[in-house]
Amino acid sequence: MAFRLVDSMLSIDEALTLVVEHARPLSPVPTPLSDVCGRVLAETIVSDIDSPPHDKSIVDGYAVIAADVEANRTELEILEEVTAGAVPSRSVESVSATRIMTGAPLPQGADAVVMVELTQTNGNRVRIMQPTVKPGQNIMRRATSLKSGQTVLHPGKLLRPAEIGLLAEVGRKVVNVVPPPRVGVLVTGNELVDDGMVPAAGQIRNSNGPMLTALAESAGAKATNLGIARDTQDDLERAIGSGLLTQNVVVISGGVSAGVLDLVPATLERLGVEPLFHKVNLKPGKPLWFGKKRTDGGQTILVFGLPGNPVSSLVCFELFVRPAIQKLRGLLPTGLKQIAAKLRCDHQQRGDRPTYWPALFEGERVTPLPWKGSGDLRTLTDANCLAFFPAGEKLFRAGELIDLLALD
Ligand code: AMP
Ligand code: MG
Numbered sequence: 001m002a003f004r005l006v007d008s009m010l011s012i013d014e015a016l017t018l019v020v021e022h023a024r025p026l027s028p029v030p031t032p033l034s035d036v037c038g039r040v041l042a043e044t045i046v047s048d049i050d051s052p053p054h055d056k057s058i059v060d061g062y063a064v065i066a067a068d069v070e071a072n073r074t075e076l077e078i079l080e081e082v083t084a085g086a087v088p089s090r091s092v093e094s095v096s097a098t099r100i101m102t103g104a105p106l107p108q109g110a111d112a113v114v115m116v117e118l119t120q121t122n123g124n125r126v127r128i129m130q131p132t133v134k135p136g137q138n139i140m141r142r143a144t145s146l147k148s149g150q151t152v153l154h155p156g157k158l159l160r161p162a163e164i165g166l167l168a169e170v171g172r173k174v175v176n177v178v179p180p181p182r183v184g185v186l187v188t189g190n191e192l193v194d195d196g197m198v199p200a201a202g203q204i205r206n207s208n209g210p211m212l213t214a215l216a217e218s219a220g221a222k223a224t225n226l227g228i229a230r231d232t233q234d235d236l237e238r239a240i241g242s243g244l245l246t247q248n249v250v251v252i253s254g255g256v257s258a259g260v261l262d263l264v265p266a267t268l269e270r271l272g273v274e275p276l277f278h279k280v281n282l283k284p285g286k287p288l289w290f291g292k293k294r295t296d297g298g299q300t301i302l303v304f305g306l307p308g309n310p311v312s313s314l315v316c317f318e319l320f321v322r323p324a325i326q327k328l329r330g331l332l333p334t335g336l337k338q339i340a341a342k343l344r345c346d347h348q349q350r351g352d353r354p355t356y357w358p359a360l361f362e363g364e365r366v367t368p369l370p371w372k373g374s375g376d377l378r379t380l381t382d383a384n385c386l387a388f389f390p391a392g393e394k395l396f397r398a399g400e401l402i403d404l405l406a407l408d
Contacts, residue, residue, distance in 0.1 A: 008279070009279045009280065009281045009286070010277050010279070010280050010281065011280070011281050011354075012280060012281065012282055012319060012354060014277075015277055015280045015282075015288070015290070015320060016319065016320060016323060016335075016336070018276050018277060018290065019290060019302075019320050019323060019324050020323055020324070020327055020333045022276065022292050022300065022302060022324075023302060023323075023324040023325075023327035023328050024300060024327070024328070025040075025178055025327065025328060025329070025330040026178050026179055026181060026248065026328050026329075026330070027178075028042030028043070028176040028177060028178055028179075028330075029176070029177065029178075029179045030174050030175070030176055031174065031175060031176070031177045031179070032173065032174055033164060033167055033168060033172065033173055033174070033175065036159045036164060036167075036175060036177050037159060037160070037161065037164060038158070038159065038160075038180075038220050039158075039159050039177035039178060039179070039180070039329070039330075040156060040157065040158055040159070040177060040178045040329055040330030040331055041153055041154070041155055041156065041157040041158075041159055041163070041175065041176070041177055042155050042176040042177055042178055042330065043155055043175065043176040044151055044153070044154060044155060045151070045152050045153040045154075045166075045167065045170060045172060045175070046149060046150065046151055046152070046170075047146050047147065047148055047149065047150050047151075047152050047169075047170040048148060048170055048171050049146075049148055049169075049170065049171065050142055050143035050146070050147055050148050051143065051144075051145040051146045051169060052140055052141075052142055052143070052144065052145065053142065054105040054106070054142050055105065055106040055139055055140070055141050055142050056103055056104065056105060056106060056139070056140050056142075057100045057101070057102060057103070057104055057106060057113045057138060057139060057140075058102060058103075058113075058138050058139065058140050059102055059113055059115045059116075059138045060100070060101050060102050060115070060116050061099075061100060061113045061114050061115045061116045061117075061118075061119065061138065062076070062078075062097040062098065062099060062100065062113065062114050062116070062119055062126055062128070063082075063092055063097060063098045063100045063106055063107050063110035063112070063113050064076060064092065064097045064110055064111075064112055064113070064114055064128065064133065065092060065093075065094060065109065065110060065111060065112070066111050066112040066133045066134060066135040066137070067135075068094055068095060069114075069128050069130070069132070069133040070132070070133065073094065073095050074127055074128040074129075075095075075125055075126075075127050076095055076096055076097040076125065076126050076127075076128065077095060077096045077097070077124060077125060078096075078097055078098070078099055078121070078124045078125065078126055079092065079096050079097065079098050079107075080098055080099070081098070081099040081100075081101075082098055082099070082100050082101065082104040082105065082107065083101045083104055084101050084102065084103035084104045085103075085104075086104060087105055088104075088105060088106075088107035088108070090107065091107060091108040091109040092107050092108070092109035092110040093109055097110075097114075097126055097128075098110065099126075100113060106139055111135045111136065111139075112133050112134065112135055112136065112137045112138065112139065113137065113138035113139055114128050114130050114133055114137075114138070115130075115138065118130040146170075152166060152170055153166065153167070156330065156332070158331065159177065177330075178328075178329055178330030180220060180221055180222040180329065181220075181221045181222070181248040181249055181325055181328040181329060182221070182222050182224065182246065182247045182248045182249070183216040183221040183222065183223045183224070183247060183248065183249045183250075183251060183325065184223075184224045184226045184243040184246065184247035184249070184250045184251065185209055185212045185213045185216060185223060185224070185225055185226055185251050185253070186226040186227065186228075186229055186239050186240060186243055186250065186251070186252045186253070187206050187208050187209045187212075187227075187228050187229070187252075187253045187254060187308075188228070188229045188230070188231060188236060188239075188252060188253065188254040188255040188264060188308070189206075189228070189230075189231060189254045189255070189308060190230050190231045190261065191203050191204055192204065192205070192206040192228050193205055193206065194206060194228070195207065195209070195210055206228060207310050207377060208253040208254070208306075208308065208310055208313050209225055209227075209228070209253070210225075211310065211313070211314065211377075212251055212253060212306075212313060212317060213225050215314065215317045215318075215321070215322070216249075216251065216321075216325065219321070219322045219325040219326065220325060220326070220329050221249070221325050221328075221329075224246070224247065226239060226242070226243050226250075227239065231255060231261035231262075231263060232263075233263055233266075233267060236255070236263055236264060236267040237267055237270065237271065240252065240264075240267060240268065240271055240303075241271055244271060244273070244293060244295075244301055244303075247301065248299075248301060248302070248328060249301065249302045249303075249304070249321070249324065249325065249328070250301065250302075250303045250304070251304045251306065251317070251321060252264055252303070252304065252305045252306065253306050253307075253308050253313050254306075254307070254308030255305070255308065256278070256287045256288070256289045256305035256306070256307060256308075257287040257307060257308075258287075262287075264289065264305045265278060265289050265305065268289070268291055268303060268305065269291075271293070272293055273291040273292065273293045273301075273303050274291050274292055274293065275289070275290075275291040276290050276291050276292060277289070277290050278290075278305075280316075281353055281354060281391070282315070282316075282319070282353055282354060282355075282356070283351060283353040283354065283355045283356070284307070284309060284311050284312035284315055284355075284356070284373070284374035285306075285307055285312045285315045285316040285319070285356075285374075286307070286312075286353065287305075287307045287312075288304070288305065288306060288307065288316045288320065289303075289304070289305030290302075290303070290304055290305070290320065291303050302324055302328075304316070304320065304321050304324075306321075307374070309373075309374035309375050310374070310375065310377040310380075311358070311371075311373075311374045311375070311376060311377060311380055312374040314377075314380065315356050315386065318386070318405060318407070319336065319356075319405075323336070336405055337405070337406060338388065338403040338404060338405050339403070339404050339406070340401045340402070340403055340404070341361055341364070341365065341366040341401070341402065341403075341404050342364070342365055342366070342398075342399050342400065342401055342402075343365070343366055343367075343368075343396055343397070343398050343399060343400050343401075343402055344365035344366060344367045344398060345367060345368075345398050346395060346396065346397055346398050347368045347387075347389070347395075347396045348394075348395050348396075349389040349390075349392065349393070349394050349395075349396060350393055351391065351392075351393075352391055352392070353391050354388065354389070354390050354391050355388070355389045355391075356386035356387070356388055356405065357369075357371060357386060357387045357388075357389060358371045358379055358380045358382070358383035358386060358387075359383055359384075359385050359386065359387035359404065360382060360383055360384055360385070361384055361385045361404055361406075362384075366385065366387055366402065366404055368387050369382055369383055383407060384406070384407055384408055385404040385405060385406050385407050386404065386405045386407065387402055387403075387404055388402060388403040388404065388405065389402065
């Protein structure tokens with residue numbers, strides 16, 4: 001994409017394209033199985049075993065010869081008992097059976113297992129009560145699930161609990177995965193006090209720090225709280241500079257608009273962060289700033305300057321930071337996961353920018369909430385999605401289809 005002048009306003013799609021283009025997957029790291037949930041696999045996994053390793057019973061019961069029951073030979077001598085982990089010592093021959101537990105290897109000679117519930121025992125004899133016994137019943141054959149030498153997982157696979165179980169099954173204790181991106185969250189503002197404190201006149205609590213840290217963690221990153229920086233060149237330079245030394249992504253809240261103390265963009269440029277865009281045609285979230293810095297070690301650090309209003313911060317995170325984190329994690333960019341839904345009630349869209357509006361999707365319909373603007377985080381807690389309305393003055397009618405971005 002062509003480089004844009006920093007002060008021109010990009011569309012949401014243009015901005016997202018730039019973000020995704022500059023976000024590159026991190027280098028894989030050998031990682032113990034206990035730490036790979038949610039990580040993306042970076043190697044081919046080949047099984048070193050057959051699974052199951054032997055023909056096995058899938059129920060507790062009796063291993064028999066199906067033809068015995070078919071020929072009405074239903075009173076059988078019990079040869080032995082085989083539990084999971086043990087191996088049979090005797091072959092099943094006509095008119096005999098072996099008591100067998102789930103998972104235990106099938107004895108030689110047997111070709112079916114009858115569930116214990118369909119049998120009656122009397123001393124060392126068992127009576128089969130199942131009228132027809134089919135060869136192969138209740139048996140899982142060796143290597144039915146996977147074969148030794150078979151590729152079971154490919155690079156790029158997101159590791160969920162099932163994949164972790166499979167990795168353990170094929171003997172892997174350590175695997176190469178893309179590590180979680182380190183995301184530092186820095187909030188800026190002379191008015192901010194820590195979330196536990198009582199604000200004095202003119203002050204507000206820092207809600208964005210905890211919110212953005214939680215958002216980064218929810219996106220699969222390892223988030224670090226970089227604290228509060230004051231609106232001075234020195235403090236910003238110190239705080240952002242330290243973030244640039246340790247993080248893959250630095251997310252800054254506040255100080256990117258047009259106020260006299262909005263010093264973040266100039267500070268970033270002084271620190272050698274190359275601006276890629278400033279301002280997106282979006283509501284809320286217009287002042288969004290994005291850039292990157294190459295370190296001496298050849299790594300790229302992405303920097304997002306989010307507007308300080310909490311809902312603007314969250315919307316910009318969902319639209320731009322989350323996709324960047326996903327790409328760093330090794331996931332393929334999927335675009336924004338928008339779905340179409342019908343409006344439950346009329347909605348008047350006003351304004352000159354495309355808008356994401358807090359909304360509730362419930363019972364197949366979406367209701368835009370009575371939201372009071374980008375400082376109104378309270379209403380966002382009633383929302384489970386953002387409803388998208390294109391720019392312009394328009395009355396959207398109940399029943400009309402609109403796009404939604406899911407929040408959870
Ligand atoms: P700014 O983007 O710095 O101009 O801030 C825009 C608005 O967001 C102002 O009303 C700030 O007080 C508010 N704000 C900035 N940072 C935070 C924060 N960390 N938590 C809550 N509100 C904030
Ligand atoms: Mg500010």
